[in-house]
Amino acid sequence: MSTDMVRDIGDLGPEPEQRPDLILVVDDDQDIAGFVEFNLKMEGYDVLRAADGEEALRVIQDRRPDLAVVDWMMPGMNGVELTRRLRAEPLTSTLPVIMLTAKSMTADKVVGLRSGVDDYLVKPFDTFELLARVTNTLQRNKEFREVSPLTGLPGNSRVRREIHDRMRAGGEYSVGYIDIDRFKSVNDVYGFDRGDEFITALARCLHKAVTTIGPPSIFLGHIGGDDFVFICAPDQVLPLTKRTVTDFEQAADRLYDPGDAERGYIEVPDRRGNKNKAALVTLSIGVAQATVEGRTFTDPRVVIAVASEMKKVAKSQPGSYVAIDRRRAGGDGDE
Structure with a gap:
């Protein structure tokens, strides 16, 4: 088998070493942010934190997380506005977002969904629900990225x-x-x-x-x-x-x-x-x-x-x- 033949299909080479998924937690409440960070790290994820939407945008530009867990109610730029900003930029348009919110009304969820939120966690939430939603959202996003948009077949x-x-x-x-x-x-x-x-x-x-x-x-x-x-x-x-x-x-x-x-x-x-x-x-x-x-x-x-x-x-x-x-x-x- 020639080396040229292997180079022809370099995209199908060995799996690169897998790093832990990087998750950004955005919340001005440091107690809640700390709780989420601790449990995500215990599950094996790498975690970054930001206290508001503006800081989150700076962190995302530097580190490119795999998922963001974002609080709805924050001073300045709230979670919905942050999500809209992410969806408007090509490099962050596909970043999955889970919204933390005390709002449970259907109308409020519609606003969030229209802004591009992928999933919700209504406060108070338990650790198992947090981890389950993070895992499922990451998996859905990875499967979406691996599918050809033209044929719907995996890549x-x-x-x-x-x-x-x-x-x-x-x-x-x-x-x-x-x-x-x-x-x-x-x-x-x-x-x-x-x-x-x-x-x-x-x-x-x-x-x-x-x-x-x-x-x-x-x-x-x-x-x-x-x-x-x-x-x-x-x-x-x-x-x-x-x-x-x-x-x-x-x-x-x-x-x-x-x-x-x-x-x-x-x-x-x-x-x-x-x-x-x-x-x-x-x-x-x-x-x-x-x-x-x-x-x-x-x-x-x-x-x-x-x-x-x-x-x-x-x-x-x-x-x-x-x-x-x-x-x-x-x-x-x-x-």
Whole structure:
């Protein structure tokens, strides 16, 4: 396995060392702020404190916390105004906020929700409720960040964890890497909005194929652009890819302008104004397999690298093509 192949999929490298989540507590009542800080630290979180909204903005600019626990009633800038300020700035717009408040009226909660608050804690609250809401809000935010906004599928870090979990569980599994051939020509001729339609069409076709095949569970990921990953049992690979290819080619035909679809190619202008013919899109799919009689893997990077290598093999073939790695080896070092 070449080092170039591993660099191609650097985004799917080993998990970085995880630091504790950093939580900012914003409250002018030092007793309450101290209580919240103590319990969060006991749970393993790192904690910063600010006494008001202005100080909180300065702290956030310097440290970038993962979550803010904010009191509603504070002198100067209250919690609602602080939240509005956070939502208005691109770098802090997704920072999750839990509001501490004595207000329990529905109208007051609506005001907070409209400002962008993620959750509430009504005073007085107990330690277990505080920790539960912090944990749940952090988890929801992390899951949201890991999902492609275009397809709704999980991204690189979630793909890496799923492969790692399959390795740890043992048994047989396959990892497929899907790429749309000549996708750049679609963007060049029709623009990025039409290109996004091709990407979402592929996501829908994959979902449909997974639903048709049924259990065991098949994992789907979108790792950027027109690149997708699936993780499944080895005997699911061919049914999944066959159904996906058939449905996607039909869907893609409908996304081209009628004249282009009918003649079977589009004309792509180059820098000199010449028009070059580009065939309609197809799919190249590379598959790495961990099987009893074949390879075993201990590093998610290597699995993806093998699938990427096989995808390049598929691209060398005409039309949509599935290339499956069937080489036998004892482990990662035998490639």
